[in-house]
Amino acid sequence: MSQGLSTKHLLGIKYITLDDINLIFDTAREFKEVINRPIKKVPSLRDITIANLFFENSTRTRISFELAEKRLSADIVNFSASSSSVSKGETLLDTVNNILSMKVDMVVMRHPAPGAHFFLANHIDANIINAGDGTHEHPTQALLDAYSMQEKLGNLTGKKIAIIGDIFHSRVALSNIFCLKELGAEVTVCGPPTLIPKYITELGVKVEYNLHKALQWCDVANILRIQLERQDIKYIPSLREYALYYGVNKALLDSLDKEIIIMHPGPINRGVELSSDAADSHHSIILDQVENGVAVRMAVLYLLAGKRN
Numbered sequence: 001m002s003q004g005l006s007t008k009h010l011l012g013i014k015y016i017t018l019d020d021i022n023l024i025f026d027t028a029r030e031f032k033e034v035i036n037r038p039i040k041k042v043p044s045l046r047d048i049t050i051a052n053l054f055f056e057n058s059t060r061t062r063i064s065f066e067l068a069e070k071r072l073s074a075d076i077v078n079f080s081a082s083s084s085s086v087s088k089g090e091t092l093l094d095t096v097n098n099i100l101s102m103k104v105d106m107v108v109m110r111h112p113a114p115g116a117h118f119f120l121a122n123h124i125d126a127n128i129i130n131a132g133d134g135t136h137e138h139p140t141q142a143l144l145d146a147y148s149m150q151e152k153l154g155n156l157t158g159k160k161i162a163i164i165g166d167i168f169h170s171r172v173a174l175s176n177i178f179c180l181k182e183l184g185a186e187v188t189v190c191g192p193p194t195l196i197p198k199y200i201t202e203l204g205v206k207v208e209y210n211l212h213k214a215l216q217w218c219d220v221a222n223i224l225r226i227q228l229e230r231q232d233i234k235y236i237p238s239l240r241e242y243a244l245y246y247g248v249n250k251a252l253l254d255s256l257d258k259e260i261i262i263m264h265p266g267p268i269n270r271g272v273e274l275s276s277d278a279a280d281s282h283h284s285i286i287l288d289q290v291e292n293g294v295a296v297r298m299a300v301l302y303l304l305a306g307k308r309n
């Protein structure tokens with residue numbers, strides 16, 4: 001295989017190269033084969049200790065990382081804190097000191113403060129992996145999303161991807177945009193004007209406010225949740241109204257004159273951004289995303305471990 005990654009940390013898609021992305025995908029493909037064998041475990045990270053630090057709620061990302069680490073035979077320690085119980089500054093300083101004394105090799109962290117991972121990376125020697133930092137980035141989600149799209153569509157150059165929903169508060173949206181643009185896809189974001197960031201077109205994406213038009217245009221619709229927990233003011237009149245104008249349902253999909261792929265990073269608010277009949281339809285590859293998440297995270301952990309000196 002090639003030289004390895006260009007970086008020791010995964011802080012965001014913005015900070016890795018196209019070669020890095022392709023290397024992660026090639027490695028993930030091999031790990032996907034491994035996790036579908038009767039014996040799913042490999043000894044690749046046997047001497048590596050990983051701390052999973054979750055300062056924000058998570059179900060699938062935490063489980064996915066944990067499973068990836070176990071499949072690679074790493075030793076792991078888990079820490080979760082509710083974001084409301086700890087103050088930002090103290091938490092990160094405490095974290096640094098704890099990690100230093102535990103002799104941890106790699107840190108997977110989810111934190112409500114955008115950029116928290118840069119602080120850690122500047123203070124400790126461990127490889128840092130961003131599992132979501134506030135409204136900023138969620139790089140492994142974007143990698144598994146793009147990997148899942150490639151699995152269905154092949155090369156993404158020129159493919160049309162619509163990202164639909166709360167673009168303003170979504171770290172998945174930003175990481176998806178960086179990753180998909182790097183891979184040569186065309187990206188359109190769609191949602192109510194209040195949930196589309198003002199200067200988003202500077203990232204090379206188009207904006208479409210009409211859901212039907214966005215769906216009619218795209219090959220893939222990546223549908224995102226309204227991040228109510230990050231909204232300090234009212235951006236939409238009501239969830240009911242949002243569902244009426246921006247909810248994707250089976251009737252809408254059937255009204256298109258082509259087949260499109262439906263994705264969602266989870267957790268789904270069924271009946272709001274996505275109806276059950278669409279989420280569970282043949283259009284959906286949501287469960288493939290979950291399966292690919294483990295393989296992609298194994299690849300990231302394995303490749304970053306290779307950058308330890």
Ligand code: NCD
Nearest residue numbers: 060061132138225265266267
């Ligand atoms: C996403 C997240 O946490 O940013 N979920 C996830 O990682 N599976 C998206 C979301 O919470 O809506």
